Amino acid sequence: MAEKSVPTLQVEHLKKYFKTKKGWLHAVDDVSFSIESGQTLGVVGESGCGKSTLGRTILRLHEPTSGKVYFNGEDVTAFSKARMKQARSDMQIIFQDPYASLNPRMTVSQTIAYPLIIQGKYDARDKEGIAKKVREVMDMVGLAQRLVNTYPHELDGGRRQRIGIARALSLEPKFIVCDEPVSALDVSIQAQILNLMQDLQQQLGLTYLFITHNMSVVKHLSDNIMVMYLGQMVEFCEAKQLFRNPCHPYTQALLSAIPVPDPDYKTERILLEGELTSPINPAPGCRFAKRCRYATEQCFGGETPVKEVEPGHFVACHFPGKR
Amino acid sequence: MADNDNILEIRDLKIVYKTQEGVVEALNGASLSLKRGQTLGLVGETGAGKTTLARGIMGLIPKPPGQVVGGEIFFNGTDLLKASEHDMRKVRGAQISMIFQDPMTSLNPVMTVGEQIEEVLRAHGRSVKEAVEGAHEMLEMVGIPKERAEEYPHQFSGGMKQRIIIAIALACNPEFLIADEPTTALDVTIQYQVLVMMQKLKEQFNTSMLMITHDLGIVAQNCDYVAIMYAGQVVEYGALREIFKDPRHPYTLGLFGSIPSLSEDTDRLTPIEGMPPDPTRLPTGCPFHPRCQYATEACAQWKSEAYPVGGEHTVRCLRFQPAEKREEA
Structure with a gap:
């Protein structure tokens, strides 16, 4: 499928297990996908489904248990420490919580300049060059110049998240993992940040892996969407397709549970019983089977097949599209 | 007026x-x-x-x-x-009762969930026996088996904790x-x-x-x-x-x-x-x-x-x- 051009990011059979007292926690379990240059892949799922671990494992903030991550055709998992540091200027991350992810003792300009010095793009003594670059990046993300010497605690959530974005952008990366960048923000501020991220993507040709639990945000931003459940991919397809024709029973339940801001909107809503089971030493078979209304005996054992139900639309289910 | x-x-x-x-x-x-x-x-x-x-x-x-x-x-x-x-x-x-925002922090971690429901009922004049029965009844109503009344908040998931908070809020009807x-x-x-459960209880009472x-x-x-x-x-x-x-x-x-x-x-x-x-x-x-x-x-x-x-x-x-x-x- 990647004959015509090398995708910016290609992930093959990526696994990340954590050792716990009770056994192995399968946080990311055999996930494969690719993102073309300049596109956005939305990753959705509920808390504990492994979506943040996936983002971090791709950047090797967690070492993968097995599997490969190719960035512009190069195998990131085989990089040496030094080569990885170098690669990080092309692969950045924006964190979820703008209150916890900024160093409270660094000013806005120090925070933005830090990666530039670490990566050796600027000499720490080149005050003027750094200041110029910081001003440029602040303009890009819509931070007023008068804030250059303020500390994070003086700023509201929206401005703090702009600092987080500016810090990621200062190295001029090609690929950014966005880990719930707007979920801590109020809706009106959230909309400002989403517009900003869209503009930056177009201007700079960025590729995003956008992790969120907010379905309307993911639909708005993504080209493709991957739905995760307990560490595994359950459905992958083009964004509009997912909302038009959700084929995995979990996706169907997830979409139907979203409260729609229209009093006249009526649809069949699927009430899922129970909650996420533990990803520690999971039983074989489909991990959703216990809560699935269509589950039969074969769902509780063996491999769950990944079927292509329409071109580019993959579903990990024995009965995709059943309604 | x-x-x-x-x-x-x-x-x-x-x-x-x-x-x-x-x-x-x-x-x-x-x-x-x-x-x-x-x-x-x-x-x-x-x-x-x-x-x-x-x-x-x-x-x-x-x-x-x-x-x-x-x-x-x-x-x-x-x-x-x-x-x-x-x-x-x-x-x-x-x-008037209130359900607080964060189910993770609004329950007392060192009290069983049963006791936390009983506490409300006792404060409003029920006997010990009535309070224990009432707590069991409330748990069942929010979809938690009454046997779990002896357990502590950390033994429940987020959704279950919020159900317990709802049970506390609704205990005195x-x-x-x-x-x-x-x-x-x-x-x-x-x-x-x-939300479905809250809607049902609201209609019931x-x-x-x-x-x-x-x-x-x-x-x-x-x-x-x-x-x-x-x-x-x-x-x-x-x-x-x-x-x-x-x-x-x-x-x-x-x-x-x-x-x-x-x-x-x-x-x-x-x-x-x-x-x-x-x-x-x-x-x-x-x-x-x-x-x-x-x-x-x-x-x-x-x-x-x-x-x-x-x-x-x-x-x-x-x-x-x-x-x-x-x-x-």
Whole structure:
């Protein structure tokens, strides 16, 4: 499928297990996908489904248990420490919580300049060059110049998240993992940040892996969407397709549970019983089977097949599209 | 005095917090009413005063720094602001109950969940035996087997903890329930489970409810009336359809423009420009005017008040001032 051009990011059979007292926690379990240059892949799922671990494992903030991550055709998992540091200027991350992810003792300009010095793009003594670059990046993300010497605690959530974005952008990366960048923000501020991220993507040709639990945000931003459940991919397809024709029973339940801001909107809503089971030493078979209304005996054992139900639309289910 | 159909009527409530940085005007003349058996959705962003309003009704404003400086809160026709602390203790939990936002921190970690439900019942005069039976009954009602009454909060998942908090709030069968962002900390499928359960219990007991949320989707699917708050005021109030089908206040319009739609494809969102005001230094006149695209010079001078625009719908915006009032001025 990647004959015509090398995708910016290609992930093959990526696994990340954590050792716990009770056994192995399968946080990311055999996930494969690719993102073309300049596109956005939305990753959705509920808390504990492994979506943040996936983002971090791709950047090797967690070492993968097995599997490969190719960035512009190069195998990131085989990089040496030094080569990885170098690669990080092309692969950045924006964190979820703008209150916890900024160093409270660094000013806005120090925070933005830090990666530039670490990566050796600027000499720490080149005050003027750094200041110029910081001003440029602040303009890009819509931070007023008068804030250059303020500390994070003086700023509201929206401005703090702009600092987080500016810090990621200062190295001029090609690929950014966005880990719930707007979920801590109020809706009106959230909309400002989403517009900003869209503009930056177009201007700079960025590729995003956008992790969120907010379905309307993911639909708005993504080209493709991957739905995760307990560490595994359950459905992958083009964004509009997912909302038009959700084929995995979990996706169907997830979409139907979203409260729609229209009093006249009526649809069949699927009430899922129970909650996420533990990803520690999971039983074989489909991990959703216990809560699935269509589950039969074969769902509780063996491999769950990944079927292509329409071109580019993959579903990990024995009965995709059943309604 | 107050309308008999209304279980709750708040008039011109003003609450301030006196801090080192200055006086925070958390509520700035908020008014609203709630009919018996109905659910009112209270919508607004961080700092709009939603939680202060809820705490004001419960008489739980921390003093100092908080202070109620004006207004009336009628509950079943009596002004709660004039009630003694002794009387308020009888009201709280028995007649008015509150579900707090964060299920992870609002349960006592060193008490079994059964004991935490029993505590409410005991405080309102039930015997030990009645309280234990009542706690078991409540657990079953929110879908938790009564055998688990002996367990501690950490043994439950987030959705289950929120069910326990709901059980505590409903234990004395209150007439009026305040739910402060009851599902914000939960995942969407669990949120749906909890909302369905709350709706069922509400119908079963004919409870009136004030649902505080920032999610317009939850309001559309669960409420009968809506109050939109901004900078300590209710800027728009009306029946569900009046607000969702015919929003008038520029702030309400801005909120609707900020949410990405699931049914339509939009390329760009139309957010509200700027930031919410600093509550220690509110703008003069209409607090929204510095961010409002329709603002005129008159907005900064205007003595903010709500105007009826048909039905039960009221809007706190100068653009909807009736013509006769305009001539007076």
